[in-house]
Amino acid sequence: MSDHVLPAISADPSAILAGVSRRSVLRAGMSLGAVAAFGGATFAGTRSAFAAVAQPTISSCAAWGAAAATSPISINNYRPTKILIHHTATANSTDLSQAHAFALSRSIQQYHFSRGWIDTGQHFTVSRGGFITEGRHRTLETLAGGSTFVLGAHCTGQNETSLGIENEGTYTSETPPAVQWNKLVDLCAFLCQSYAIPASELYGHRDFLSTSCPGNLFYAKLPELRNAVAAKLGSPPPPPTRTWPTLQSGASGFRVTTLQYLLRYRGSTITADGAFGAGTKSAVVSFQSANGLAGDGIVGPNTWEQLVVTVTQGAVNEAVRGVQTALTARGYNVSVDGNFGSGTKAAVVSFQNASGLTADGIVGPDTWAKLVI
Numbered sequence: 001m002s003d004h005v006l007p008a009i010s011a012d013p014s015a016i017l018a019g020v021s022r023r024s025v026l027r028a029g030m031s032l033g034a035v036a037a038f039g040g041a042t043f044a045g046t047r048s049a050f051a052a053v054a055q056p057t058i059s060s061c062a063a064w065g066a067a068a069a070t071s072p073i074s075i076n077n078y079r080p081t082k083i084l085i086h087h088t089a090t091a092n093s094t095d096l097s098q099a100h101a102f103a104l105s106r107s108i109q110q111y112h113f114s115r116g117w118i119d120t121g122q123h124f125t126v127s128r129g130g131f132i133t134e135g136r137h138r139t140l141e142t143l144a145g146g147s148t149f150v151l152g153a154h155c156t157g158q159n160e161t162s163l164g165i166e167n168e169g170t171y172t173s174e175t176p177p178a179v180q181w182n183k184l185v186d187l188c189a190f191l192c193q194s195y196a197i198p199a200s201e202l203y204g205h206r207d208f209l210s211t212s213c214p215g216n217l218f219y220a221k222l223p224e225l226r227n228a229v230a231a232k233l234g235s236p237p238p239p240p241t242r243t244w245p246t247l248q249s250g251a252s253g254f255r256v257t258t259l260q261y262l263l264r265y266r267g268s269t270i271t272a273d274g275a276f277g278a279g280t281k282s283a284v285v286s287f288q289s290a291n292g293l294a295g296d297g298i299v300g301p302n303t304w305e306q307l308v309v310t311v312t313q314g315a316v317n318e319a320v321r322g323v324q325t326a327l328t329a330r331g332y333n334v335s336v337d338g339n340f341g342s343g344t345k346a347a348v349v350s351f352q353n354a355s356g357l358t359a360d361g362i363v364g365p366d367t368w369a370k371l372v373i
């Protein structure tokens, strides 16, 4: 189970503690700034001044019978700035009981022990029956304080800045049940309120690492999740986290060619000729219909968000041709051969540096968006 977490979790979270104290100071400052920017006068006061969202019931480690952590839990002495959504990649159980939720939590903890981790990796788990459990020990204790959080192990590179929520199930071809979804909204809203995290800062695991988690159909609902959380917080709906171009029939140019390569990556056999004709529209409609989107043939933010795929050095596929097409159009000297080699990586890093992105050479959604905007 949890196949998505295997390459994604730091095997030894303590290894990333170096330098935390200096960053703690910086992040504490940033968090205070975020409070002021996010909520203005009503949000910048004491915590009680914006206690509009009640804490949902969260069963503690003691309640579900967690084993003791094998090492002391590390605490980040600052607030998290974002929340990452995962799915457990376990079966879509029809057992909606609390007993099942508790058994799942114990099972995940044992699984994570078997990976050599000191405790459950994530901070929270939401069962398909809508039961929320504490993940790593001391998560609830730090949440109550609202100014620190437990160093989890749910996404390498993000553990120092994010909370991780595992949602029971596999959501590649179905969406989470309403009771689970509603509890997730409640939990996210409460976490955002407690830690002054804007509703825009809810992400999928795949936004940061090459993984299918939290599944295509759950990932597609993240804009809806952000909006629902914002509504609960009484804040305006967050703007889309990324800006994408809108492409439709009659469009032409490298953006269309890139789109066509992405459609080919997704199984279409259209020619990548840079002209948005009837064949491209048909391929777009097919993709949209297969992914729970309105099949209007117009490629806007929701379609782009689901169409792009994270690619890194070593990938050989049509999506890489899309990257190379866009890089070429932007003046980088790379071959459009579909082979993500060192030359392509160097161009990506250069482009990322020039675009204010994290220069990691990995083409994830943020880099895709900048490439095609």
Ligand SMILES: [Zn+2]
Binding pocket: 004, 005, 085, 086, 087, 205, 211, 213, 214
């Ligand atoms: Zn995940």
